[in-house]
Amino acid sequence: MSNTEKIKKTPFYDKHVEAKGKIVEFAGFLMPIQYQGIVAEHLAVRKNIGLFDLSHMGEFEVTGNDALSFLEKVTTNNVAALKAGQIQYSCMPNQDGGIVDDLLVYKFEDKYWLIVNAANLEKDFNWLDSQKFGDVQLVDRSDQFGLLAIQGPNAQKLLEKLTDYNLEEMKYYTHATATIAGVEIFFSRTGYTGEDGFELYIQPEHANKLWDAINKVGNEMGIELIGLGARDSLRLEMKMALYGNDINDTTSPVEAGLSWIVNFDKDFIGAETIKKHKADKPSRRLVCLEIDGKAFPRPGYEIYDGERLLGKITSGTVSPSLEKPIALAYLPKGMTKSGTKVEVAIRKNRFEATVVKPPFYKNASHK
Amino acid sequence: MNIPEELKYTTEHEWVRIDGNVATIGVTDYAQAELSDITFFELPEIGRKVEQKEEIGVIETSKAVSEIYSPLTGTITEINTALDDEPETLNSDPYGAGWLVKIEISDKSELEQLLSADDYQEITE
Numbered sequence: 001m002s003n004t005e006k007i008k009k010t011p012f013y014d015k016h017v018e019a020k021g022k023i024v025e026f027a028g029f030l031m032p033i034q035y036q037g038i039v040a041e042h043l044a045v046r047k048n049i050g051l052f053d054l055s056h057m058g059e060f061e062v063t064g065n066d067a068l069s070f071l072e073k074v075t076t077n078n079v080a081a082l083k084a085g086q087i088q089y090s091c092m093p094n095q096d097g098g099i100v101d102d103l104l105v106y107k108f109e110d111k112y113w114l115i116v117n118a119a120n121l122e123k124d125f126n127w128l129d130s131q132k133f134g135d136v137q138l139v140d141r142s143d144q145f146g147l148l149a150i151q152g153p154n155a156q157k158l159l160e161k162l163t164d165y166n167l168e169e170m171k172y173y174t175h176a177t178a179t180i181a182g183v184e185i186f187f188s189r190t191g192y193t194g195e196d197g198f199e200l201y202i203q204p205e206h207a208n209k210l211w212d213a214i215n216k217v218g219n220e221m222g223i224e225l226i227g228l229g230a231r232d233s234l235r236l237e238m239k240m241a242l243y244g245n246d247i248n249d250t251t252s253p254v255e256a257g258l259s260w261i262v263n264f265d266k267d268f269i270g271a272e273t274i275k276k277h278k279a280d281k282p283s284r285r286l287v288c289l290e291i292d293g294k295a296f297p298r299p300g301y302e303i304y305d306g307e308r309l310l311g312k313i314t315s316g317t318v319s320p321s322l323e324k325p326i327a328l329a330y331l332p333k334g335m336t337k338s339g340t341k342v343e344v345a346i347r348k349n350r351f352e353a354t355v356v357k358p359p360f361y362k363n364a365s366h367k
Numbered sequence: 368m369n370i371p372e373e374l375k376y377t378t379e380h381e382w383v384r385i386d387g388n389v390a391t392i393g394v395t396d397y398a399q400a401e402l403s404d405i406t407f408f409e410l411p412e413i414g415r416k417v418e419q420k421e422e423i424g425v426i427e428t429s430k431a432v433s434e435i436y437s438p439l440t441g442t443i444t445e446i447n448t449a450l451d452d453e454p455e456t457l458n459s460d461p462y463g464a465g466w467l468v469k470i471e472i473s474d475k476s477e478l479e480q481l482l483s484a485d486d487y488q489e490i491t492e
Contacts, residue, residue: 033430034403034430037403037404037429038403038404038429038430039404039429229429229430233429294407294409296406296407296427296432298432317429318406318427318429347409347425
């Protein structure tokens with residue numbers, strides 16, 4: 001993003017300031033990084049319920065007779081398998097098998113929606129636009145929607161107080177339209193926390209009404225406002241990749257442990273490299289590390305086997321749920337099996353770390 | 368914001384309490400407000416000789432790592448181990464129970480380089 005571009009505010013910006021959220025610039029938006037504290041916010045989502053403003057995320061609409069074959073070409077997952085109302089996690093690879101972005105694909109009767117990372121919005125749009133063929137229309141609808149996420153084991157209970165829609169029957173990774181707090185809202189049962197939850201796409205003119213309605217019923221249930229800090233620690237405990245940290249233009253989905261979102265039976269951009277990684281086993285893999293002792297792992301810290309430099313941490317935190325340091329890192333072939341011991345270098349000290357199976361947090365409530 | 372008149376300060380947002388030859392060091396109220404969700408402290412060993420402005424430890428929070436610098440040349444005589452169990456003490460009582468280290472001062476002339484409460488007030492504005 002160039003410096004001349006104006007920093008954007010989400011439709012909920014004034015609400016964050018009112019709630020004394022600590023505001024930072026993130027991906028060109030003024031966003032709350034925390035309110036009362038990352039650990040308390042994190043635990044509120046694990047145990048009860050939290051409200052996130054994710055309005056910075058991008059929404060692209062894809063229509064046209066060739067929309068399906070276009071998405072099969074530019075994304076790795078099996079788009080044809082999607083029925084209207086369903087959602088899938090996927091990624092867009094580049095020609096070399098690296099990842100342009102990870103995204104959600106929403107299938108409707110007559111169109112698709114792609115939910116992309118805010119930091120990549122412009123790059124993604126240009127990339128998709130450059131790959132278009134035949135009858136495909138691509139429209140950026142990001143400015144037309146704010147996005148609120150309600151996440152936590154009590155998310156359904158909260159939303160039930162605001163809608164007559166049968167949430168009990170709504171499956172994870174599906175979307176619907178319902179009257180919520182008196183407003184027709186398009187929403188999905190999705191999230192980036194591991195917990196059950198919903199994401200509501202809200203037109204800016206309804207933003208205040210929805211925020212107030214959710215907080216009114218939420219306050220009776222002990223809802224907490226959640227900033228980007230806890231969003232990061234929540235996803236990390238689930239080993240959900242963060243673009244820019246754990247995945248980027250040079251990491252393949254196979255290396256990142258995302259083979260499950262790749263349909264190896266189809267042709268797509270970057271397929272040659274990605275299929276080769278699958279067949280030959282990649283030279284490195286993204287692994288979960290649990291670290292011993294008083295360490296706060298941060299991106300860039302080096303990982304060693306004796307004197308041999310193995311790689312660097314891509315994401316790390318002291319897990320609020322597990323109360324121990326956890327991290328993600330790419331480690332070379334032969335060092336990725338669970339139980340493997342390595343060392344993390346932090347300033348002048350070395351801390352022993354163990355490769356563990358994902359996710360770090362195993363009691364999440366998602367359905 | 369609380370800036371006690373009787374203490375000395377540094378531009379690194381640390382305070383210094385002088386008691387004879389011993390200086391007690393902590394972080395200011397201004398600094399603690401930026402240090403939410405402290406996970407742990409790395410403090411120097413007792414007996415370590417430290418130089419003025421030398422890094423002697425760190426405070427790790429959920430968001431970032433903050434270095435602790437020695438405001439004076441001297442020898443570490445005590446560290447606040449109680450912070451290990453209750454790091455939030457630094458937030459609730461930064462000028463009291465939230466102190467970090469005590470240093471036996473080697474060169475008292477360095478005290479002149481420390482800031483008064485008024486001077487410190489200015490750099491936080």
